[in-house]
Amino acid sequence: MVTYSDQQIRGVIKPKNLAQLEQIELQSLRSVILAKLTKAxxxxxxxxxxxxxxxxxxxxxxLELARIVAILLDNAIEASSKQEQKWLGIGLDSYGEDGVDILIENKFAGDTPNLTAWFERGYTTKGSNHGRGLAIVNQLCDKNLIDLEVEYKRGLVCFILGIGV
Incomplete structure (x- = not known):
């Protein structure tokens, strides 16, 4: 029996993506990614x-990993929604028990961004009451020993989280 929620999810999420989500054993991470794919x-x-x-x-x-990914995806979705070519990519590359890399990338047109400034508490291009998200991401990554990199290449911003065992 297909439930109402199944119909709603299948209406906005590609079947291939739903199958891939099943490979994520962390319930909260899977839920965050599903919610953000739906929003996008x-x-x-x-x-x-x-x-x-x-x-x-x-x-x-x-839960802290889910919070990190949620913040990064919210930022990527907001940035993507303002681009002429709206695109968001999410990649999870597992090394089994050795760890996983999580990549979040989006199109970014315009001048080369100041990636270092993005992580400073209070830095924002959005106006008042913003500028905390990436500083929180940085703190949570430090706390959990997650490697965090950000790159800008050929019109793409890419965040890479390296999680070891």
């Missing part, structure tokens, strides 16, 4: 999800 699709943002292998938690705090 509702905003007309083309999405791409690639999950390689079974994604396990290892030593990282699952």
């Amino acid at each position: 699709n509702q905003l007309g943002i083309e999405t791409q999800l690639n999950v390689t292998g079974w994604v396990q938690g290892g030593r990282v705090n699952e």
